Structures are given as C-alpha cells and as structure tokens.
Amino acid sequence: MxxxxxxxxxxxxxxxxxxxxxxxxxxxxxxxxxxxxxxxxxxxxxxxxxxxxxxxxxxxxxxxxxxxxxxxxxxxxxxxxxxxxxREGVRVLKDSIDELQGKIDAVTDKKKVQSAVEAAVEKIEKKLMIMGERDCPSRAHKQLTDTTAITLFLSQPSSWMELICFISGRKRHVRECLLELKDEETKLQASLSKLQEELGEMQRGKRxxxxxxxxxxxxxxxxxxxxxxxxxxxxxxGASWKPLYDMRVSSSASTMDLTYYAQVQQRTPIDWNKVQLKVSTAAPHFGTQPPKLATWRISLKPPIANLKPRLLAMNLRGMPMPCAAKAVDTTDCNAAPREARVKQAIVSSSSPFSGAISSFHVLGLTTVRNNNRLVKVAIAKQTFPVELEYHAVPKSDKRVFRTAKAKNTSPYIFLPGKSHIFVDSTFMCGSRLDLVPAGADFSASLGADERVEVVRKEVKRTRSIVTRVVRSPLVRMDHVYEFSVKGTVQRETTLLVRDQCPLSPDDEVKVCVVEPSSKALKGRLTADGMKCAMDQMGMIEWKLKLSPGANNHVFRYAFQVEHPERLTVRGV
The missing domain is CATH 2.70.40 (Deoxyuridine 5'-Triphosphate Nucleotidohydrolase; Chain A)
Structure with a gap:
C-alpha cells in the first residue's frame, strides 16, 4: 500500500x-x-x-x-x-446612520409639502362651500369682488362637478401619499434605532x-x-417549531380537509438556505442515567411539655426569652406535631401515546432565515369523514352551536396547537386542537348556526305546603320548563340539548326529577323515543334526531324541591 x-x-x-x-x-x-x-x-x-x-x-x-x-x-x-x-466598523455604522438620517429628512420634507397641498385644497373646498351657500351667484360676486371669469363660473352650476371631482381626487391622492410616507418613515426610524444600538455597543469597547x-x-x-x-x-x-392546523369542513359532503403545518423559527448564527427540513416531536436529552433519590430523614420536635415550664420561669424572673421561643405555641401543649415540609413537586401525566416520537419530512427545499421569524411549511394533508352535531344549552345561551366529530385515521400524531376553522370556505373562528394520537377521535367547534333554534320557556313555578300528620309541614316547589326545537337541516343529524337539575348537600332538602321520569332516565329513552341521561352532577342531556327538511319538536323538563317549612332554600 x-x-x-x-x-x-x-x-x-x-x-x-x-x-x-x-x-x-x-x-x-x-x-x-x-x-x-x-x-x-x-x-x-x-x-x-x-x-x-x-x-x-x-x-x-x-x-x-x-x-x-x-x-x-x-x-x-x-x-x-x-x-x-x-474603529472601521464604527466608521461604517456612522456612514450608514448618516445615510439613513438623510433619507428620513427627505421623507419629512415630502410630508411637509403634501401637508401644505392638503391645506390649500381644503381651503379651496371651504371657499366653494361658502359660495354654494349664497342665495345667488351675483350677490357672492359683489361680496367677494371676484373677476368676470369667476362670476361666469358661478352662474353655471353644471360646471362645478368637474372641480368637485378634481378636489376630491386631489385630497384622496394627498392622503394616500401621506400614509405611504408615514410607513416609510416608520421603517427608516426602526432601522436607524437598530444601527444606533449597534453603534453604542461597538463604541463601549475598543476591541x-x-x-x-x-x-x-x-x-x-x-x-x-x-x-x-x-x-x-x-x-x-435557538430553534423551535410548533404545529398549526387548517381545518376546512364541507357541510354538503360531511368531510374535513385538515392541513398540518409546522411553524419554524430560528436565531442560530447561520441562515438555513434551501435545506431538507424535518420536524420532530423528539426531545433530545444528554443525561442517560436515571436520577437517584437521597435518604429522606425526619425527626421529632423538642418536647413542648418539658419546654413550657422553663420558658414560663424565665419570663417570671424577667429573663429574656430565647429566640427559639418565637416558634413555639404554648397555648396548646398537647397539639399534634405538624407534618414535615416537603418541597412542592411538579407532577405531570401523559397518555400512552404521548411518548411516541413522530418525524415529519417537508417536501422540497426550505429556507429559514436566522431572524427568529415564523416560517410556515406544510407537512401533511388529510381528509376525514365527519359527523355533524348540534349542541344547545338554552339556559345559558340562545344560540345553537355545531360541532364536527372525526377520527384521526392518518399515521400522524396531532400535537396541541392553534387551528383555523373554515365551514364551506367561510372562516368561522380560531381555536385550539388538543393532543390527538393516531386512531383517536377529535372534534372541532364550527360556531353558531341560525338554521336551528332551541327555545327554553318556563311554563310553571308553584309553591305549596304539604301537611303531614306526625312531622312538620313541607314546602314543595314545582318547576316545569318547555323546550321547542325548530329548524331546517340538509341531512339527518343529531341535536344535543343540555340542562341541569339542582343539587343540595343538605339531607332535609330533597330534589326529584319528575320529567323525564326515573324510568326513562334509567332506560336512557323517553316515551317519544328521545334518548336522555343524567349524570351524578345533575347534568341532563336529550339527544334528538333531526330529519332532512323542516323539524319541530316539543318536550318538557320538570323537577320538584321539598324542604321543611322552617328552612329557607336559596338558589332555586
């Protein structure tokens, strides 16, 4: 070799x-x-x-x-x-500052010129308005001592329109120029402040x-x-990314087009010019060993009963109390010792899916400058079938809200992030999507829908006395509410109506739901076929099926409150 x-x-x-x-x-x-x-x-x-x-x-x-x-x-x-x-850098910065200051002065001069033009045009407009308010042109001519040309102009109102259009157009042009000059001046001032800050930092050190x-x-x-x-x-x-979602729901097709974006920003020393970008949910750690717990030792306080006589004797003799006595409560010598103080721990939980790591490859080449500005790149686009539901809580809000329920059938984990929701190409609201693992259900609120109306009306509120032979009389209060559902939908959908039953922590105050009956609540079905249920917190929910076309449903909700006559019940 x-x-x-x-x-x-x-x-x-x-x-x-x-x-x-x-x-x-x-x-x-x-x-x-x-x-x-x-x-x-x-x-x-x-x-x-x-x-x-x-x-x-x-x-x-x-x-x-x-x-x-x-x-x-x-x-x-x-x-x-x-x-x-x-020194060379200071000279270059000073030259740049002088150049910027010259541009700012030029913009200021232009603003003064445009402001003068605006004032002149407004003055002409004001004079014309005064002329128009005169009884006749000849009188205006005599009072203002105008020339023959002005008198002729005033005697022909048909020719005023051209001048009015000219003045209006000139005013609009001047104001547009002033706005543009103001924006330009703001940008130049920002650049000037940045250069002055750099110059100050550079001048503070010779090297x-x-x-x-x-x-x-x-x-x-x-x-x-x-x-x-x-x-x-x-x-x-100095780099990070966060998710952003674009959710577009089609009411006619009952589908949701979800576009998964990554918002990337970085302030590293170099620009990322035309790179193959990938975003990951991984969290790199550099400690490979699990932490170890030190021995946790506790100890008893000094016996308070033995300390008390000595403290009292010292006090009677006029001796100064020891500093430690400030922390001793001598009023109760047999009080239980306090628990040892433990530093508050931060406890967090995660779902079985949250530990999974996902990486998303961005198609094509991406450029991200090191100015810490967000750059939005698309990483995935999926279409899901959705089930549209209406939700109403007429006790709190007269409006009926619509939600879209879907299942994440994609291989991606949807991380918590902001979302923009559109319905039939119309922007509805900005919301937030929680963590959605692959295969999990999720929902999106689509805002209020005026095509469906739910009205809650109180039809009965009575107070009566129930006499009993042996025990004291009872006060019975009956409350009856009627719900009216009206609306038109394009396809069959579900409406959820929610209300609540009052709860009492006092055993002497009894609350009983009369309608729907206990049998209906137990079987989760009313006599007319509506599903209903009540949880332990007193929340009642009715589930109705709305058919395509016009719908009209009426149902009632009633409950009773009983308590001894000697008691006063509030909040109902």
Missing part, C-alpha cells in the same frame, strides 16, 4: 439538512474532496459560525461508498479567539472578541485514491 505524508486540507461544508425539535435543532453538513492515499488532516470551517454547537452532540462519519478505504482516527474541536478592531470554531478530522486513505464525502452533524439551540 503506497502512502504519502500528512497534509492539511481546509474544507467549507454545506448545510444540507435540518431536523427541528421543540427547543433546538440538529444541523447536517456535507463536505467532499478528492484524496490520495495517506494520512490527511482536514479542517472543516463553516461559512458562518459554529460557536453555539453543543459539543457532545458532534458526529462526523464517512458517507457510504467511500468508507471502505477510509479510516477516521481522531475528531476534535479547535477554538480560535480573535480580537477585532472596531471586540470573537471565537471561531472549526472541526479537525484526522483520517487515512488506504489502497486507492477516493472521493471523500464527510457527513457532519451536531445540535444547536
């Missing part, structure tokens, strides 16, 4: 791929060169800076195809601290320290020359 002496090669790797996690990102670079047989020391120098690299995540490997003839011996980081003179980080790779090429390709990857902070 022939060999040559060691030589130093400098390469600038190109950023090809980025994997973004919740609070950091993994950058993948590629560097290539042709190498002869022998030992080589390769210096990988970035176009930007790698100073924010998490060093223990650095990985360098030879790409498949050339690894058979290449042996990597050593990979190490090289840091070079550079001291830069800032500026900067660290350059490079990767040094020592390797040997055996047997034959090769075309080397090195893959370099590491994790950096």
């Amino acid at each position: 022939s060999s040559v002496s060691s030589d130093h090669i400098e390469l600038i790797p190109s950023l090809k791929g980025v994997t973004v996690f919740s609070d950091r990102a993994q950058l993948a670079f590629v560097a290539s060169t042709a190498l002869e047989c022998g030992t080589h020391i390769i210096h990988l120098r970035p176009e930007g800076n790698w100073e924010d690299m998490i060093t223990n995540t650095l990985l360098v490997k030879v790409q498949d195809g050339s690894n058979r003839h290449v042996a990597v011996h050593d990979v190490r980081l090289k840091h070079t601290d550079l001291t830069e003179e800032v 500026r320290q900067r660290r350059n980080t490079t990767v040094e790779v020592t390797l040997t090429v055996r047997e034959q020359p090769t075309e080397l390709k090195l893959n370099v990857s590491f994790v950096v902070t």
Whole structure:
C-alpha cells in the first residue's frame, strides 16, 4: 500500500439538512474532496459560525461508498479567539446612520409639502362651500369682488362637478401619499434605532472578541485514491417549531380537509438556505442515567411539655426569652406535631401515546432565515369523514352551536396547537386542537348556526305546603320548563340539548326529577323515543334526531324541591 505524508486540507461544508425539535435543532453538513492515499488532516470551517454547537452532540462519519478505504482516527474541536478592531466598523455604522438620517429628512420634507397641498385644497373646498351657500351667484360676486371669469363660473352650476371631482381626487391622492410616507418613515426610524444600538455597543469597547470554531478530522486513505464525502452533524439551540392546523369542513359532503403545518423559527448564527427540513416531536436529552433519590430523614420536635415550664420561669424572673421561643405555641401543649415540609413537586401525566416520537419530512427545499421569524411549511394533508352535531344549552345561551366529530385515521400524531376553522370556505373562528394520537377521535367547534333554534320557556313555578300528620309541614316547589326545537337541516343529524337539575348537600332538602321520569332516565329513552341521561352532577342531556327538511319538536323538563317549612332554600 503506497502512502504519502500528512497534509492539511481546509474544507467549507454545506448545510444540507435540518431536523427541528421543540427547543433546538440538529444541523447536517456535507463536505467532499478528492484524496490520495495517506494520512490527511482536514479542517472543516463553516461559512458562518459554529460557536453555539453543543459539543457532545458532534458526529462526523464517512458517507457510504467511500468508507471502505477510509479510516477516521481522531475528531476534535479547535477554538480560535480573535480580537477585532472596531474603529472601521464604527466608521461604517456612522456612514450608514448618516445615510439613513438623510433619507428620513427627505421623507419629512415630502410630508411637509403634501401637508401644505392638503391645506390649500381644503381651503379651496371651504371657499366653494361658502359660495354654494349664497342665495345667488351675483350677490357672492359683489361680496367677494371676484373677476368676470369667476362670476361666469358661478352662474353655471353644471360646471362645478368637474372641480368637485378634481378636489376630491386631489385630497384622496394627498392622503394616500401621506400614509405611504408615514410607513416609510416608520421603517427608516426602526432601522436607524437598530444601527444606533449597534453603534453604542461597538463604541463601549475598543476591541471586540470573537471565537471561531472549526472541526479537525484526522483520517487515512488506504489502497486507492477516493472521493471523500464527510457527513457532519451536531445540535444547536435557538430553534423551535410548533404545529398549526387548517381545518376546512364541507357541510354538503360531511368531510374535513385538515392541513398540518409546522411553524419554524430560528436565531442560530447561520441562515438555513434551501435545506431538507424535518420536524420532530423528539426531545433530545444528554443525561442517560436515571436520577437517584437521597435518604429522606425526619425527626421529632423538642418536647413542648418539658419546654413550657422553663420558658414560663424565665419570663417570671424577667429573663429574656430565647429566640427559639418565637416558634413555639404554648397555648396548646398537647397539639399534634405538624407534618414535615416537603418541597412542592411538579407532577405531570401523559397518555400512552404521548411518548411516541413522530418525524415529519417537508417536501422540497426550505429556507429559514436566522431572524427568529415564523416560517410556515406544510407537512401533511388529510381528509376525514365527519359527523355533524348540534349542541344547545338554552339556559345559558340562545344560540345553537355545531360541532364536527372525526377520527384521526392518518399515521400522524396531532400535537396541541392553534387551528383555523373554515365551514364551506367561510372562516368561522380560531381555536385550539388538543393532543390527538393516531386512531383517536377529535372534534372541532364550527360556531353558531341560525338554521336551528332551541327555545327554553318556563311554563310553571308553584309553591305549596304539604301537611303531614306526625312531622312538620313541607314546602314543595314545582318547576316545569318547555323546550321547542325548530329548524331546517340538509341531512339527518343529531341535536344535543343540555340542562341541569339542582343539587343540595343538605339531607332535609330533597330534589326529584319528575320529567323525564326515573324510568326513562334509567332506560336512557323517553316515551317519544328521545334518548336522555343524567349524570351524578345533575347534568341532563336529550339527544334528538333531526330529519332532512323542516323539524319541530316539543318536550318538557320538570323537577320538584321539598324542604321543611322552617328552612329557607336559596338558589332555586
């Protein structure tokens, strides 16, 4: 095997791929060169800076195809601290500030000119309005001592329209110019403030320290020359992503088109120009050992009963009380000792699916600048069949709300995030989607729908006395409400109507639901075929089927409250 002496090669790797996690990102670079047989020391120098690299995540490997003839011996980081003179930078910044200030002054002059034009046009308009309010043009002519041309103009009202149109158009043009100049001035002022801040930071130090980080790779090429390709990857902070959903529901087709977006932002030292982007739900951790618990020891307090006589004796003799006595409560010597104080722990729970890691590859190449601005990229689009339901709580709100229920049949986990909901191409509202594992059900609120109406009306409220032979009389209060459902739907759908029954913690106050009957609640079906149910918190729910076309349903809800006459019940 022939060999040559060691030589130093400098390469600038190109950023090809980025994997973004919740609070950091993994950058993948590629560097290539042709190498002869022998030992080589390769210096990988970035176009930007790698100073924010998490060093223990650095990985360098030879790409498949050339690894058979290449042996990597050593990979190490090289840091070079550079001291830069800032005088040249200060001069450049001052020139830029002067240039910006000149542009701002020019914009200010333009604003003054446009404001003067606006004032002149308004003055002409005001004079014309005064002329129009005169009884006749001749009188206006005498009072204003106008020329013959003005008198002729005033005597022909048909010619006023052109002047009015000219004045209106001129005013509109001036105001548009003023708005544009104001926007331009705001942007220039923001740029000027940024440059002035940079100048202040630079002038505070005569020199500026900067660290350059490079990767040094020592390797040997055996047997034959090769075309080397090195893959370099590491994790950096300053990057994140969060999900965003676009949910479009079609009422006629009963489908939902859900587009899954990733909003990516980064403030790393380099731009991500045309990279293969991937977002991941993984959370990289660098501690591999589970935590260990130290011994938890507790102890008894000093016996308070033995301490009390000594404290009282010291007090009677006029001796100062010991400082520890401030923490002793001598009023109750037999009080139970307090529990040992434990630092509040943060407890969290997760579903069986939340531990699963999902990665989403973004099609095509993506560019994300290092200005910390959000960049929205689509990662998936799915269509789900939905079941539309109406929900009404007429006791609290007269409106009837519609929801769309669907099942996540995609292979993706929908992470918690904001969602934009559209119904039949009309934006309805912004909402939030909770965690939806693959195969789980989820729903989206579609807002109020005026095509269905549910009216709750009180038809009876009575108070009567129930006499008893042995015991004291009872007060009975009867409450009866009537629900009227009206509306028109295109296809069969479900309406859920909710109300509540009062609850009492006092055993002497009895509450009984009269309608629907206990038999109907137990069997979850009313006499007219409506499903009904009541939970332990007193929430009652009726489930109605709305047929295509017009619908009209009426049902009642009644309950009784009984209590001894000597008691006063509030809240009902």
